[in-house]
Amino acid sequence: MGFLQELKALFPPGRLLTREAELAPYESDALTAYRRRPLAVVLPERKEEVVEAVRLCHRYGVPFVARGSGTSLSGGSLPVEGGLVLALNRMNRILRLDPKARIAVVEPGVVNLEVSRQAAPFGLYYAPDPSSQPVSTLGGNVAFNSGGAHCLKYGMTAGHVLALEVVTPQGEVVRLGGEGLEGAGPDLHGFFVGTEGLLGVALEITLRLLPKPEAYHTLLAAYGSLEAAGNAVSQVIRSGLLPGAMEIMDRLAIEAAEAAVKAGYPQAEALLIVELEGPKEEVAEEAKLLSEVIRESGALEVRIAQSEAERQAIWKGRKAAFSAVGRLSPDYLVQDGVVPRSRLAEALREIGRLSQAFGLRVANVFHAGDGNLHPLVLYDGKKPGELERAEALAGEILRLCVRLGGSLTGEHGIGVEKKGYMPEMFAPGDLEAMERVKEALDPQGLANRGKVLPEEVYA
């Protein structure tokens, strides 16, 4: 029997896709500039089916890619030509939600937001909040160590995963971690998080849940320059406050958001959103200090949400910014490099200069609290050469982030998109160590082949 015949024996019709029209939706992820035709897609419903499929791949030397919702923006879930796609959306059961232990045990295809929804009646929630949380899966979040607006205070996915059941590329099933916050011995589940599916497929994920904050204080401040907004962030940190979120939008992003959702934002060069959260007495005290800091930071206008509705209104524009930028330009590329917070102003100035030099507009929306930039490079794919120019500009921004002491990616992963830039951030020895680990666990290079590790080292 061949590979496909054996797959057929494992997956009933309808859960093994091989026809061209069926495969088309799986040819790319949210980074649609890259497309590859897989040999087949399977839709497992139980972990045993994933394990069997991985074992078949191992036996026949067929590369495979695990896929959640395909919202990766870096080509992380791009299929391998002629390989298998394990589409895990149907493995979407929350297996256990234990409010007393403050944990949830989930299948990898569970959507991020669903965990918080199910935990809400118990006053608990799942903290990592990528903006794709209404669609992205926990398997994808684990692979990319995803984060959101609240990373500074609460950390990324890695801190919230307590245990993993994983099938290795050689088909062995292992349990890493435990059900509590603490462990004894190497933090292997912590290591698995962020390896972008190169070391195996997560079959079951144990998450820590947190009590939902009691009170919020959300402030919107307008500034005459991006730099002034950036400086305000530093002043907030210096004052000893630890906000749950600090986000900045530039003029282009503000205009886009206004056009799209009419958030009623003040017109300014830059907007800063700061959100405090915690026990009500504490938030009230912190809010006093925050007002002082913001007053001294030269804000042109300050608004404070007086109700949950007003709070949501402030966030609405911020959350719409990305999609809204689509109104200003037929196409855009988004990067998510990180710089040390104290170098934000410098980074933004340089991005402005690059934007002029390349003749392309760049809108900026970013997690200012963690120095995580989200420059959106606007271009028109129908104009010859513009995509290439946009990619070149985006590449310069990545180099800039590394040069300033930061990182190529804060949350979207390396995928195929940024692997060429890995040598900018890591020395050959660092990359070789990654490659050796990959080889030890996956000698045939089957799991998500061609991602993360740059060609010259990976060859």
Place this chain on the structure above:
Amino acid sequence: MPEVRASSLEEVQNAVRAHPRLRPKGGGSKPALSTPKEGEVLLDLSGLRGILEYTPEEFVFTAYAGTPLMEIEAALRAHGQYLPFHPPLVGQGATLGGTVAAGLSGPMRERFGGLRDFILGVRFVDGEGRLVRGGGKVVKNAAGFPFHRLMVGSLGAFGVMVELSFKVFPYPRATRTLRTGYGTLEEALSALERLRGLPLDLLALDLIPPATLEIRLGGFPGSLEGRLRRLQELLGREGEVLLEDEAHWEGVRDLSFLEGSPIWAKVPSRLDLIPILEGLPLGPRRYMAGGELLYAGLEPEGLHALRRAGIPHLVLKGAEEALFPPPPEAFFRKVKQALDPRGRFPLG
């Protein structure tokens, strides 16, 4: 016992290349982990010390792995900051590298998370003497394999850590501790369970058997009294309030309650495990972080009881085998082979 000292990256690399089996030692505060076994050369890293970078405004610092935590905490304190996972044994000379390798957090881990939530990056020398970097020096980063997280609790199995980067936070401006006793363990456990589920932002939440809770609050002086009163109302009792609680908690995090016990162990615990653990012949002990982290002082029979019951733990002081159970073979062994193919390091 053969011993080499390394005070620089190059010296670490030379030592690794020169000796077939090595056991790194930082401050030696966890002798069960840092005392060489038969055939091992002791690699003393106490000279590899000093803070390399610290920008308070970034909430980030980078230091050599052999730096005593006391030195790091003093530098942070000067800027009103701290390591929120509250590493233990600081008073005994614990170093940054040793704390990471042992994977230890202290009572204040309750508020923002443990060591694993605050480590950002590492440079280490692998089993072939090669320098490897993982992670970075910014508070958010998702690039490349996270070798820094692999180091947490690794007991030095994958390499000798040379340099580490951490996230830090502002230290609360004021703190208060409420101590309250219950009639039975069950009553104390049910109060503990209730507190865990509420958004009270407790700095520490400890259970001291048989039935006492110690709850630490931190924040702005102006809000603290109100929060304390609310806590007392919630629990329906006044308790005993420690206004000057700093020295008390320093004693706790240095595990002073274990003094006099021959064996010190860290036991990852859970609410549902506590009644089982309480049935074993364990010595002086304290459950931290809402009951999820037990440090216990044991006699040999207590250790045997833990092993017989199949409860995972790490021995910090005393006893032969430090780690129970050994790490899961299928995944661990391969990562180990990749980084330490000759088995120079512990857990070989």
